[in-house]
Amino acid sequence: MANISMQHVVKVYSDGFRAVDDISLEVADGEFVILVGPSGCGKSTLLRMIVGLEDITEGDMMIDGERVNDVAPRDRNLAMVFQNYALYPHLSVFENIAFPLRLRKELSDEEIRAKVEEAAETLELTDHLDRKPANLSGGQRQRVAMGRAIVRDARVFLFDEPLSNLDAKLRGQMRTEILRLQRKLGTTTVYVTHDQTEAMTLGDRVALLKKGRIQQVGTPRELYDHPDNMFVAGFIGSPPMNFVPGSVRDGRLELPFVTIDLDDELRGRIGDRPLVMVGIRPEKFDDVNLVDPSHKDEGVTFTAQVDVVEWLGNEQYAYIPFESSDEMVKSLDELERELDSERMRNQLVVALSPESLIGNHSEATIWFHPEHLHVFDPETGENLTNSRAATV
């Protein structure tokens, strides 16, 4: 058990590249924190600084109140889970877990036996301890690998994209295993992934990084519902949030497909800006025919030409093209690059329930509630509709 306190941590490489650019982050004892972001954002570097694989250029890395910047990796008492998961075919599951403990010479045979049996119970491997790895399922074998980390009584578990090389089925299984294990043991955990779905399903809190800096830290729900800026809004959520340009004229917000009235609060937040970027998640739209009549009037409807509808069984996606000005295109291109994606094309993605009968190349009437709009400053990307962001 331990808490980690990263205070103004910086990593600069010899060529001057700032991989981690002044990050401060607290991980509470027993918390499961995810570091997520596009490739090159510094998440792996930060993890490696916690482990001791990267030297820290500036700042303090504190574990349980002790400054560990100059402490060797093996003396920090952390475990990189899955780092070394070779299973030896002629050794029993018991020995596969136990032998690294034997190497360290500090424990007696009885103590080793006790630790291995305890870990096996946590991992539901007790009945398999005398078997050979070949007789285990894929998931069981992964658990043996976790066993090696658990028996070391490490105060923090670290994961560096552990599921990226597994097939989809095993990946889903392992995600559940890892979560279950962390809940059972309550060990402080820091987990790195580039997959935002994984981040959202696993973490108590998620830290989204971009270019060596933290963009936002919060619970998955906070990041999803209240993104601080366009980058966070565009990164979190799949399919990603739609971004459309909006012009502000005479107290109204003109979007490419509809114009809506601005209430006082929103007008105040937008201020003098003539142009804004508006975000709305695909699932916040509905086929007007399927909207409950009792609150239909609370929302806004518009009619548009649907290009293509993609039917996926449990949901459908309608693609609605729209036009935008050159400068908006430029700012969307920039965001696209930062998010490492090609998603910002001039089309609205609308998630429809499977009952909707909207078809390809048809005109459709779509409904949404304005409270689900996010309004962003087109220069800074700041979310003007986020109450926290507005008070800063």
Added chain:
Amino acid sequence: MTRTSSSTPDVRLRVPSPQMLALPWRTRLSEWDPTTVALRDIPVGPSRHLVRFIEADGALWALKSLPGRLATHEYDMLRRMEDLELPAVRAAGVVTRPDGDDAILVTHFLERSWQYRRLLMRIPATMTAHRGRLFDAMAVLLVDLHRRGVYWGDCSLANTLFMRDGQSLQAWLVDAETAEHHVRLSDGQREMDLELMVDNVAGGLLDVAAHRAEPSDTVPGILDEARSVRERYQCLWALLYDEPIVGLEDHYEIGARLRRLNDAGFVLDEVHLAPTDTDSEQVRIQVTVAGRSYHSEQLRRLTGLSVGEGQAIILLNDLHSFHTRMHQESRSEVNDAEAARYWMNECLEPGSRRAHEALGGRGDAIQAYCDLLEVRWLLSEEAGYDVGDIPALEALARRRTPGGAAANLSFVDLPTQELPRIADT
């Protein structure tokens, strides 16, 4: 948006010979048909990924199936290691698919090499001298990687191939999936790599011991052996990077250190005798080394032969003795180049042929000659005089070489013959 997936693979080959180009790159490696593709039956250790061997255009190749991202990373890393002249298998190509899975990495098959099990399955835990050569080889490999800024990340016996090199073994890195190249490795990185190596060596040794049903009282000794890899690494690292302080005039001390480096095979690039802070005549010795090819380069300069560092040590000794004898017998100066020419004609060529025959064609002729020289030297030591080649050749042929001789490991080398096609078995 749905994507139409094309099955056209992206093929990059460094040796685009006719049969290589004609391989079924569209098909997943697991589905290659032994009746139409020249697959070879070569044992491979447990691997996370499917590995197959093929013959194409007169050479053998190893093909590994793995996710596309990993394949391209490994391909790039192996090429980087080739540029750094590190002992790693040589990348020959990489084939990726649009869906990202089942990419194929192609590497040159490492001739004359074998896996650790081949050695350890045949020698019991008690033969510590032979086993020690294995651990030396692992430690030396890790030092070589680290001093060139390469972090391995998965150091293990299973990810290594071994080759006899004179009296020692040369280890070759086989799996670079987790490898990274940095300008310089931090102490933390070196340490993690070393810890992984010790852990994995222990696991590999214990696994073989379990397979051989060795009694459990061998376990403590095995764990000590694994731990010894750390000491061997640290000794060698200290030799390279410690900066001892000596007197500027202390030529003996300085020379001794440089000689130790040469003995360990290192070519010296620069010796820096840096003044210390104090007023005294003390200096700090800082040595930069180039490759670990001190002896092999000398031999190449003299003879044009390209051999391993361990082999070069033995051959150079033989060449120098020969040169001395020539000088004594002819009573005139014979220069290095001439002596080398005579030596090759009169000693190396006939000697290596005879030794290779005596060993039943196992391994290669140069190594056989090194074995001959070693055995002859050991027998002569026992006898108190130079016994000559004949008894040594007999000892090799009858497999009755003196205990502890590296030549005893000749059984590990494979006979040079065709490896069976999978479709024939």
